[in-house]
Amino acid sequence: MFTLVIHLLVPLVSHAAELSKPIVLGPHYDVFRDPSNDIKIDDILSDEYDKSFVASTQNYLFFWHTDDTIWLRLHTDEVIHDKQESYWLEATDKIDSIEIFLVKEDDSYEIQKGGISNIKSKEIQFRSNLFNINDSSIKEIYIKLDGVLPLNLISFLYTTNGFVEKIIEYKFLTGIFYGFLSALSIYNLFLFFSLKEKSYLYYVLYMLSFMLFQATMNSFDIELAGRFLPEWFFTRSVVLSCNMLLLFMILFGREFLELKKYLPRHNQMLKVSLWITILSFVAVFITPDVSIVNNFTTILAIVVLSFLWISGLCLLLKGHNMARFYMVGWTVLLGSMIIQALGFLSIVPFHPRLYEDVPAIGAIFEAIFLSLALGDKISIIKKEHQEMQQKLNETLEHKIKERTQQLEKAKLEFENLANTDRLTQIPNRVRLDHVLEDELKRAQNQEVPLSIILLDIDHFKAVNDEFGHQVGDIVLVDAAKLLKDNIREMDTIGRWGGEEFLVICPQTTLEDALQLSKKLRKKLENHSFPIVERKTSSFGVTCYAQGDSLNTLISRCDKALYHAKDKGRNCVEYLIR
Template sequence: MMNQNVILNLKLGLIITIAIMLAGFSSSPNDQNGSQQAIPLGQHYEVFKDPTGSATITSILSGKYDDQFLPSESKYLFFGYTNDTIWLKLELQKVASEPNSAYWIENIDKLSQIEAYLVNKDGSYTIEKRGVDYLANQPIPYRSFLFHITDPSTHLVYFKLSGNLPITFMSYLHTEQGFIQNSMQYKFWSGIFYGFMASLMLYNLFLFFSIKEKMYLYYVFYIVSFLFYQAAMNTMDLEYLGKWVPAWILERSIPLVYHLLNFCMILFGKEFLTTKQNLPRMNTMLSILSGLSILFFVLVFVLPESYFVDLMAFVLGIVSPICLWIAGLLTMSKGNKAARLYLAGWSILLICITAQVLCLTAVLPFHPSFFEMIPAAAAAMEAILLSLALADKINSLKRQREEEQNLLNQRLERLVSERTKNLEKANARLIKLSTTDFLTQIPNRYQMENYLRVKMQIAEQHATPLSVILMDIDDFKLVNDHYGHDVGDQVLKSVAKIIKHTIRDTDLAGRWGGEEFLIICPNTSLHEAFIVANTLREAIEAHSFPLDQKKTGSFGVATFHKGDQTSQLVIRVDQALYRAKENGRNRVECGVPLAECRPCNWGTLPV
């Protein structure tokens, strides 16, 4: 959705940009037709530079300086910073096509002091004072300084230019109707430009509150500061703030807002290009430049002369965009695709700045379009490209976050899987610990009781035989008493191993307690269990235990009867074991009445 909105902004912005550019050149005062034509007056002036400032209108009208007035060769006069007083002479009747009509002379630039002497044919004259120092004398609130000529007898106009500001005199001659049309046209196209930039600002402000990315907020700061700067360049502050702020602030408004603009564009550039992480040295350089912008912003209010702050604004206006352009190039070289659009937008800005510098240094002819329409069109195009770059940047960040989230999910899944396996292993160990005899590593009594209960249920349900064997190591107490518990433990472990290796695969054996072991024999009759027990007896008797001991075991055997409880079967096999011990040990006894058994040399064998 964001991409679609940005593309829509791109299309709309390109149309507006082209319209601004065309309007800027087609609606400039020197391109009007017919009676509405606005005439650039630069080449119609004669110029006299008075280094002493001693010339007066009286001495000039006396002809004292006639030989020092030289014809101008430029449409737009630019003298820069100078201590000279500049006098301009205009023969109005050579320019005006309708001598008996009223005219407006418009000067589109800031000057501290402009004195216009309207000389009549009889030698009399009137004085009109304009400039930042005389805003109260302006006939109507407007961005330019206006001189209204209504007397048909006025045939000469002298302008005296002086003050602290660089002297630029871009003046036009309008008919009254032509001035109205030009003013309306300029305000119309200015409204489109500022409206487009304001809508772009609001759109990005909305994105900031939606996405919470600082880049969008810094971009809004950049747009706002640029609008202030462009308004100051177009002298709109004279029209809208002239009655509310001191004259010295109006004189310094351009360097004032430019230092603010420089700070904001560096702030945005550093955040967008992530110079702190990717370009630490360039980040330091940009931080220094932004700090200088704040310093010079403050100095605008402090220094008595404006030349220094104007010079610093001019220097920063060249260095900062170049550094940001280089930072964009370096970021793009590191694989940041969003930096391409940023670089394209900044290239447009650099071209515009370069043109202004060449214009101010007289390499290019001085033309107002380099400071009004061209910057406006360049700003619109740059704003569009930067909006696209922001969208691309956010999409890249979104993809990066999705990849990081996927990696995080995978890590979490692996971690959960590992934890689950570890938990299962831990549970298995706990189960084993709770069901396995620690010493002999065979099932303990708790587990054997569970096994017995289950096997009895199966025997009950399926009517299959089930027998159990209970074995006790004979005279085991003597081992502990004579040799110690360590040897006794070794005997228990050995007996457990003999049982595991001797019983059948279907049999279950475990430690019943102390030196007693229980063997569960599923699908086994009493007679078959008796044979298994005797096999175990023989294996134990034949084994050599630690310290060359010979040990024997007594065995009781019992079989499951339908309806038996676990305790009943255990009692019978325990009674059989007791008889084996009573009858001399190292023998097998069965848990049935003696009438059902016959004696043998190794026990009482069931019939």
């Protein structure tokens, strides 16, 4: 172990040196299955079971879920050619318990233990199970596999230099893979915050869950958190992450393809699949036999992935072009994951590439295709922009004139918006000030009469207190409409503030203004408002007198209004001076 650490820390002196290539150990094993689970290493070494060992014909051993204890025998002469070299035996799979017995020429042996059951005592925090072979007297190696997890063994034999090279290469490629998917996830997350489209969020969650699934498949959870999390987590981490991946894949597929809108039956089927996935996720924690959940989740994955692909195909056949990118990008990815699932079920030959290369290639292909699709979309927009620019140049004068008209219209709309009370849609105080100032100048310069009316809805605060501000707003809107409909064409009514309204009556004597006020008071008194039904109003009236300013005119009208309130409200009062 000290030798491995030194090589990890010291730079490689020469890249030209030929490093040892790994030996695939699968074909060199002899296999013995112990259904009793009682046979010990001493029993094996007694030669009693020599004839029970059968030569392996597989490069990568695959036993899936079995109750048997698996014994493997390896003759070192077949694989170790330099007895003075230090070697490392790597078993890349997640295994509950793996024990390696290094049998020497004198039939004594050393034991090295690995697997999840020995994770806390693991000296080298690495994703694989590593065993050091550095004794030239070792003649045979026996490996004992046991546990509830699938008993698969992808194993290699490295020289120390070869293993260091393998770690460097693997870390480099792994960094590129996860870095690429992380960058893609961050990009789509920014798109989600910008566009507020749920499909982007589900896609990000899908990508993150896919990375988590691959990490657990490749045992990175053991490498990163082996000393911190309980053993039961690592026996179930793959199936947990697989269910999580299915969950977000269903959510993304439904949202992206808009199945609720275009294929409601498919949407209902996926909704059922969603709940089944959630139940499967929960079952991982409570089901004693993890093999049942493993098999169920694998079958569920094939069904869900196939159904998502079929849904995309149906939309494409119906002429929905949005499904083009989905179908091309996801066909390879979903196909690769289906192949992976079929490998777990032993329908296709088991191979380590099913764990890493196949889904990784599918994921990268999908990401690259979507990037190309985005580039294609940008190219189309650019082409449309060039055509639009060409048309704009051809009809520049017309466009400028049209744009000017639009700007003038927008200006008028803006001015109207700035001068209109947002709630009642009648002139606000800013507009009333302008109108009143203009009419006062006319009265002063042309010696024509001018009257104003200030009215207040009685006990309006009680409406807000008893019924709420929303009902109060309804009363104000109703009152504004009623007043607007019952004034003269020459008059201007606006919201002065709160529950107060101001009516400007140009070329109107005090007597005529009083008549209009009485009319408006009766209209309000007899009007049936929503919810509150009856409301009354108090009126203050005045007219322009020689020497009046804007402030004196408004102040006098305000005093008249207070006189009306003092006299019991629901009446009209006036002041001349």
